[in-house]
Amino acid sequence: MNFQAYVSLWASCLVGGLLFFTLHSSSKPVDYVPQCPMAKPHRPSTYLANTPVIDTILHDPEFRNQSLVKLQNAIRIKTETHDDDPITVEDDPEYWAKFDIFESYLKSTFPLFYQNTELHKVNHHGLVYIWRGTNTTLKPLLLMGHQDTSPVPESTLPLWTYPPFDAHYNGTHLFGRGSSDCKNLVIGYFEAAEELMKTGFIPRRTVIFSFGFDEEVSGVRNKNAEWLEEKFGSKSMYAICDEGGVSLTTLDGTTMAVPGTGEKGFLNLWIDLKTPGGHSSVPPDHTSLGIMADLMVQIENDPFPSYFTPQNPTYHQYVCLAENSATIDQELKKNILSSLTSSLANKRVREYMESSRWLKYYIKTSQALDVIHGGSKSNALPEFVQLTINSRVAIEETIYSALRKYLGNVKDVAQKYGLGLSYQLKNESAVEILPPTPQGDFLVHTDEFFDVAPLTPINDNHWKLFAGNIKHVYEELVWPEIYQGPDAHNPIIVSPGIAPGNTDTKYYWNLSDHIYRYRPGEYTSVETSAHGVNEWIKFDSHLQIIVFYFEYIQSVDEIDD
Structure with missing residues (x-):
C-alpha cells in the first residue's frame, strides 16, 4: 500500500463518523476535536511545606557549590565504554574495575542514601538500589540512568577548550564528558532522594534506582531488568523514568517539553x-x-521514506504545537491539523520537517x-x-x-x-x-x-501526573516570574514525543507500560554536545533535575494504583 492510500485508510478508520472540515489559515476549524493530551500543573500536597527546601535547591549558593562538587567529582572518574570492550566482565575484571571506583564514590558521597536503601549489584557492576515503601501493594517507581560515558578519542583532545575530565566550571556552565549524558541525571537522583530523606519523608511506594554500566555500547551486559523482573514480576512497576526525550525546546516561538513516550x-x-x-x-x-x-x-x-501518522508520538507533538501555539506559522498550522484528511497537507508537513537535519529523523x-x-x-x-x-x-x-x-x-x-x-x-x-x-x-x-518500542499511553493519570509535574516545576518553581501573574508568558506545552537515539529502556519493556524518557534541563543533549567535543551543561539544569524528582517522587507517592 502506498503512503497516500495509507493516510486515507488511517483517516477513515480513525475519524469514523466525525465530520470533516475546511481549515482556515488563521484558526482551528469549527468542528475540530483537540487531540493534544494537555495537562495542568501537578504539585504534591507537601509543596508549600517544602518551599524552603525547594528554594534552597534552586537558589542557595552553598547548596549550589556543594552540588557542583558532587557532580564534578563524578565526572572526574573515567567510566568510558567502547565498542570493542570485553563482552563479559569475567573476560577482563581489571578493565571493568573503574565502575567499582565509581560506586565507592557514590557510597562515600551519599551516606544517607546508602543508609536508607538496599544495594544489589547485578552482573558485577549494575547497580540496583531499593528504597522500601511502607505499602507493598503499590507498584514501585523505577528511576534509571547509566554510569558509563561515551569515550573521548585521543585525536579530539586538542579540540577541547577544557580537558574532558577536569569538570571545569566557569560560573554558569560545567564542562566535561558525562556532564550531559548522563552523570548529571544519576547524581541528581541521589541528591533528590537525600533531600527528601532529610525532611523525614518515608515513601509509601517503593522507589527503585537502576544504573547500567554499558549503555553507550548498547547495554548488552545490562542484566538489571532481568533481575528486577525475576524479583518483582512482569508489569510490576508503576512507571519507569530514564534519560532521553527533549527537555525544553522552542518551536515557532512556543516552549515545549517533550518526554519520550516511544523509541525508534x-x-x-x-x-x-x-x-x-x-x-x-x-x-x-x-x-x-x-x-x-x-x-x-x-x-x-x-x-x-518519511511518515507523519498518529502511530508516532511526534505527530502528537506537532498537533500540540498547532493547537496551542500563538505564534506558529498559519500555513503550517493548517497543514498539521489537516494532515490526516489531506495527503497534500501531510506531504507539506513532512517536507517542512525534512528540511531540518534535526527534525527529519523523528519521522523517518x-x-x-x-x-x-x-x-x-x-x-x-x-x-x-x-x-x-x-x-x-x-x-x-x-x-x-x-x-x-x-x-x-x-x-x-x-x-x-x-x-x-x-x-x-x-x-x-x-x-x-x-x-x-x-x-x-x-x-x-x-x-x-x-524493534520499535511499545508506546506509552498519553491520556491517562500516569501521563497527567508526569506532564503536570513538568509544568509545576518550570512554570511555578523555576520561572514563576515568566509564567505566573497578569503578564504571564504562553504556558509550556508538554507533549509526547520520541528521541532519535535509544536508551537502556529497551530492556525494561516487560516491567511497565509507562516509560518516560526525559531528563529535565534547559537544553537538549544534542545542544550540549553530548558524545562530542566540549560536552557541557548549564548548571542550573542540574538543580532542576533535583527539584523535578524531589517533587515527582512525592506526587507519585500520594496516589494509589
Missing part, C-alpha cells in the same frame, strides 16, 4: 564483500573497495554509514571489505522492512558486478539470494537489532 528501533548492519585477491599491477576494472564505494553511494542516494529511518574496513597493503588487491551501517528505525517500520531496503540496494550492485548475495540474522542460518560467483559475493548480516 535499532539496527547495526554489516555488509561483507569477498573478492579474489592478486597483485595490484593487474587490477580488475572494479576492486572490492570500488564496488563497496558504489554501494555506499547507492545507499545514501536511496533514503528511507536514519541510515549512517559509519565504518569501513578493507585492504591490507598498497600492492595487493583487497580480498575483503566490510561496511558498518547504523539505522534507527521509524515507528511505522520494522527491522525487517529496513533490512529489505538494504538488501535491495545490495542486490542491485551485486547484479551489476556479477556477484553473489546472502544474508544472515543472529542465530539463524544464512539465506542465499544470489549464488556465489567467481567474481565474489556479498554477505549482509546482523546480530544487533531490536
Whole structure:
C-alpha cells in the first residue's frame, strides 16, 4: 500500500463518523476535536511545606557549590565504554574495575542514601538500589540512568577548550564528558532522594534506582531488568523514568517539553564483500573497495521514506504545537491539523520537517554509514571489505522492512558486478539470494537489532501526573516570574514525543507500560554536545533535575494504583 492510500485508510478508520472540515489559515476549524493530551500543573500536597527546601535547591549558593562538587567529582572518574570492550566482565575484571571506583564514590558521597536503601549489584557492576515503601501493594517507581560515558578519542583532545575530565566550571556552565549524558541525571537522583530523606519523608511506594554500566555500547551486559523482573514480576512497576526525550525546546516561538513516550528501533548492519585477491599491477576494472564505494553511494542516494501518522508520538507533538501555539506559522498550522484528511497537507508537513537535519529523523529511518574496513597493503588487491551501517528505525517500520531496503540496494550492485548475495540474522542460518560467483559475493548480516518500542499511553493519570509535574516545576518553581501573574508568558506545552537515539529502556519493556524518557534541563543533549567535543551543561539544569524528582517522587507517592 502506498503512503497516500495509507493516510486515507488511517483517516477513515480513525475519524469514523466525525465530520470533516475546511481549515482556515488563521484558526482551528469549527468542528475540530483537540487531540493534544494537555495537562495542568501537578504539585504534591507537601509543596508549600517544602518551599524552603525547594528554594534552597534552586537558589542557595552553598547548596549550589556543594552540588557542583558532587557532580564534578563524578565526572572526574573515567567510566568510558567502547565498542570493542570485553563482552563479559569475567573476560577482563581489571578493565571493568573503574565502575567499582565509581560506586565507592557514590557510597562515600551519599551516606544517607546508602543508609536508607538496599544495594544489589547485578552482573558485577549494575547497580540496583531499593528504597522500601511502607505499602507493598503499590507498584514501585523505577528511576534509571547509566554510569558509563561515551569515550573521548585521543585525536579530539586538542579540540577541547577544557580537558574532558577536569569538570571545569566557569560560573554558569560545567564542562566535561558525562556532564550531559548522563552523570548529571544519576547524581541528581541521589541528591533528590537525600533531600527528601532529610525532611523525614518515608515513601509509601517503593522507589527503585537502576544504573547500567554499558549503555553507550548498547547495554548488552545490562542484566538489571532481568533481575528486577525475576524479583518483582512482569508489569510490576508503576512507571519507569530514564534519560532521553527533549527537555525544553522552542518551536515557532512556543516552549515545549517533550518526554519520550516511544523509541525508534535499532539496527547495526554489516555488509561483507569477498573478492579474489592478486597483485595490484593487474587490477580488475572494479576492486572490492570500488564496488563497496558504489554501494555506499547507492545507499545514501536511496533514503528511507518519511511518515507523519498518529502511530508516532511526534505527530502528537506537532498537533500540540498547532493547537496551542500563538505564534506558529498559519500555513503550517493548517497543514498539521489537516494532515490526516489531506495527503497534500501531510506531504507539506513532512517536507517542512525534512528540511531540518534535526527534525527529519523523528519521522523517518536514519541510515549512517559509519565504518569501513578493507585492504591490507598498497600492492595487493583487497580480498575483503566490510561496511558498518547504523539505522534507527521509524515507528511505522520494522527491522525487517529496513533490512529489505538494504538488501535491495545490495542486490542491485551485486547484479551489476556479477556477484553473489546472502544474508544472515543472529542465530539463524544464512539465506542465499544470489549464488556465489567467481567474481565474489556479498554477505549482509546482523546480530544487533531490536524493534520499535511499545508506546506509552498519553491520556491517562500516569501521563497527567508526569506532564503536570513538568509544568509545576518550570512554570511555578523555576520561572514563576515568566509564567505566573497578569503578564504571564504562553504556558509550556508538554507533549509526547520520541528521541532519535535509544536508551537502556529497551530492556525494561516487560516491567511497565509507562516509560518516560526525559531528563529535565534547559537544553537538549544534542545542544550540549553530548558524545562530542566540549560536552557541557548549564548548571542550573542540574538543580532542576533535583527539584523535578524531589517533587515527582512525592506526587507519585500520594496516589494509589
